[in-house]
Amino acid sequence: RRRLTHVDLARMHSAGEKIAMLTCYDASFAGLCDAAGVDALLIGDSLGMVVQGHDSTLPVTVADIVYHVGAVVRGSQRPLIIADLPFASFQESPQQAFRNAAALMVAGAQMVKIEGGVNMAETTQFLSTRGIPVCAHIGLTPQSVHQFGGYRIQGRDADGAARFMADALAQQEAGAALIVIEAVPAALASEAARRLSIPSIGIGGSVDCSGQVLVLQDMLGISAGRKARFVRDFMAGQTSIAAAIAAYVAAVRDGSFPAPEHCY
Ligand code: KIV
Numbered sequence: 001r002r003r004l005t006h007v008d009l010a011r012m013h014s015a016g017e018k019i020a021m022l023t024c025y026d027a028s029f030a031g032l033c034d035a036a037g038v039d040a041l042l043i044g045d046s047l048g049m050v051v052q053g054h055d056s057t058l059p060v061t062v063a064d065i066v067y068h069v070g071a072v073v074r075g076s077q078r079p080l081i082i083a084d085l086p087f088a089s090f091q092e093s094p095q096q097a098f099r100n101a102a103a104l105m106v107a108g109a110q111m112v113k114i115e116g117g118v119n120m121a122e123t124t125q126f127l128s129t130r131g132i133p134v135c136a137h138i139g140l141t142p143q144s145v146h147q148f149g150g151y152r153i154q155g156r157d158a159d160g161a162a163r164f165m166a167d168a169l170a171q172q173e174a175g176a177a178l179i180v181i182e183a184v185p186a187a188l189a190s191e192a193a194r195r196l197s198i199p200s201i202g203i204g205g206s207v208d209c210s211g212q213v214l215v216l217q218d219m220l221g222i223s224a225g226r227k228a229r230f231v232r233d234f235m236a237g238q239t240s241i242a243a244a245i246a247a248y249v250a251a252v253r254d255g256s257f258p259a260p261e262h263c264y
């Protein structure tokens with residue numbers, strides 16, 4: 001079985017087939033996600049919170065992501081492998097971003113994710129014209145928690161909505177192959193999904209996005225702390241982790257997740 005690529009995701013998007021994505025940090029869960037039909041696995045810097053126990057994603061290093069990419073690649077065969085560029089590994093310059101993205105690609109990633117819109121368009125162009133597919137992450141970008149003054153929904157007022165749409169279009173224009181939309185009003189996420197030609201992946205976005213992503217530990221109901229509005233506990237009513245992940249894939253594919261209660 002060959003691994004999916006961003007070209008396969010674009011084809012799914014064109015065909016109207018929903019893309020099911022989850023975060024994953026180790027080989028055991030990677031195997032379960034693969035068997036359940038998850039299309040893309042994100043080695044997210046959320047590992048700083050759910051694996052390392054930090055209270056933000058800021059302390060995560062490139063070496064941490066490299067370590068977990070290796071585990072997820074070894075544990076799976078089919079899903080597209082996307083790796084986060086963590087805080088302070090790409091913001092300085094396109095050159096810094098390339099150097100660190102290259103380390104993730106060498107570890108087995110097929111695409112890197114960067115938080116940013118208009119401000120990171122030059123970086124996306126630099127990477128994507130040098131052999132590194134880019135997933136942009138816009139809306140509530142957790143690495144900017146201190147700038148935001150907390151984990152706050154973005155794009156709520158007219159100015160914020162305009163900035164969000166500009167971010168989406170700038171990243172597409174710069175060559176992003178995929179775009180994650182986090183925690184914005186559903187109507188705004190739907191509008192972005194409609195206006196973009198590249199696939200969009202929602203988390204607190206909209207059911208109109210081309211696909212969905214959740215943090216694995218969140219959708220299994222084993223994360224500490226208060227659960228975000230966009231999280232659904234897929235373990236509820238299931239008797240195994242494999243069944244819960246399969247239920248997630250089915251709910252994304254048939255459009256029953258996210259329901260309005262998971263959106264803003
Ligand atoms: O790190 C992460 O888990 C993420 C997803 C929530 C999109 O960036």
Ligand code: NA
Nearest residue numbers: 044045046084
């Ligand atoms: Na992340």
